[in-house]
Amino acid sequence: MSTSNVLYDHPGPRAKVRNAVLSVVFGVALLGLLYWIYTRFDQANQWEPRLWEPFTRSATWTQFILPGLWATLKAAGVGMLLSLAFGIVFAFGRLSDRWWISVPAGMVVEFFRAVPLLLMIFFIFYGVPFLIKGPVTAFWAVVIGLTLYNGSVLAEAFRAGIRAVPGGQSEAAYAVGMRKNQVMRLILLPQAARAMLPIIVSQLVVLLKDTALGYIVAYPELLQRGVNDLAANYGNIIACAIVAAVIYIVINSLLTWFAGWLDRRTGVRAFRVPRQTAPVGAADSTPEGGATVSEPQG
């Protein structure tokens, strides 16, 4: 059922009237709700120009929002590179023929997938300094936490991708005399990576959103600088939160759009990767072609 309009008939005269009435009724209700929110904000004096005026000043952007955004993107970028490396290593580890490699690798991946990211960041930021007798910076606490969690998710994605490459590919590679190492590196990984690209990119959206947890260990990212610190100066926390939310939504929508574009571009391919958890495309892309986030982590 690729198009959802198979669920209802092409509207006749009565259905058209009914739909129009429903549209109006719901539209009015929606406008009423928006107006109610507007008046509640108004009563709390949230529309006063002095709360929104700071966003027209360049200092607000150059001192708070843009440095925060840069710190967010930096943590997300480093975290993504490290999680890709972590994911590849542990996907190979789990697919190893030697049980003393595959079993521990599987345990590590299952463990880090089950532990909340916040718990991991707290442990790295507050606990590890006791062990190494020195401080851990907030940046590395966030990046290592992101790497362990998203790396484990990516490891499972890679494993599913490698296993979904048709068996004939590796059989042919073994038949021409390649070793397992070569088969993995030269035959299976390139094909799997291409098929997994949309999932990798959508995991980047998750990772980018998760950098907001850096706020909790005072890493100066967008939520910390653009909402907390900025609001401390101007007392406009709601305005700041709305602006920050819009920035996050724009960046993540761009990434989602990019994932959808990649999905369409690589659409013509020999095989499709079945989703591990879901039957055909469940928890999968939107009709607009956006790829999704299989694990709605924070």
Add this chain to the structure above:
Amino acid sequence: MHVFTDPENFDAYLSGFLWILKLTGASAVCALVIGVLLAAMRVSPVPVLRVFGAAWVNIFRNTPLTLVIFFCYFGLYATLGLSLAQDLDLNIYWLGVIGLSVYTAAFVCEAVRSGINTVPTGQAEAARAIGLSFAQTLRIVVLPQAARSVIAPFGSILIALCKNATIVGTIGLLESSNVMKDLINFNGDAVIMIFLVFAGTFAALLIPTGYFFGWLANRLAVKR
């Protein structure tokens, strides 16, 4: 084990996880209801409803949960004065439930909508052919079949929700991650054990849940 043999610490540990379970339970129910309604809106014949559903999903799926929870506390409670309970902890708890529910509902909606897509077209066509309306088609024919294929994604959403519940700690609820932080700060000599106990509890709760949902999804899958 000296950290957890102290009854005070052990009680803190238990109450931390109790908050997590309560947050997960209440939010799961709310998110399921809102999510299914949103999915119905997104496939409905009324354009305004479709736009509303799409807007909700795009806004909440792309905003960090930390920001959503932050907004619930500083926006709804501190600025707009929405108070849900006299008790301070209970008030934060309900604010957390609101944040977790509206956020998770976006993911539930997408899972249900994908589930609807797995139902063969002929089913809906047949339903229309015998004269069922949109609501009847969805309620009697399509959703019951879609429900079986969304069990696995619901499992991962539930697991993520349980882990996300720790984020409510950022607005001051003493849930497990905050309890762990305090224990680490007072017991610098036992940090590894403290972490392993907390992380292990999550793993012990969530890994079997994952396998259970996988088994259930397999068992109930529609064989086509």
